[in-house]
Amino acid sequence: MDLLSLDQTATLTGLSRSSLAKKRCDGTGPAFFKIGRAIKYAAADVDAWIMSRRRTSTWGANDTTSKAVAA
Numbered sequence: 001m002d003l004l005s006l007d008q009t010a011t012l013t014g015l016s017r018s019s020l021a022k023k024r025c026d027g028t029g030p031a032f033f034k035i036g037r038a039i040k041y042a043a044a045d046v047d048a049w050i051m052s053r054r055r056t057s058t059w060g061a062n063d064t065t066s067k068a069v070a071a
Contacts, residue, residue: 002043003033009041013050 009030010017023029024039030049033040 003040004043004046006039006041009046012046 004012006017006020009015010020013020013030015023015029020029020039024032030041031045033042
């Protein structure tokens with residue numbers, strides 16, 4: 001398993017260390033490991049999280065099952 005450091009994950013995701021910390025607290029970021037005092041991320045989990053952020057439009061939710069409601 002390839003584990004990434006916090007700095008490597010920040011670089012890969014484009015998020016700051018503090019943004020990653022907030023996402024760890026509210027559960028909206030990639031899955032992580034806490035090993036002693038160190039935070040590590042599995043590269044596969046970070047890749048999966050990035051892919052879950054994929055969009056085909058700038059409008060609307062990131063849920064491909066929802067339909068736009070006509071006004």
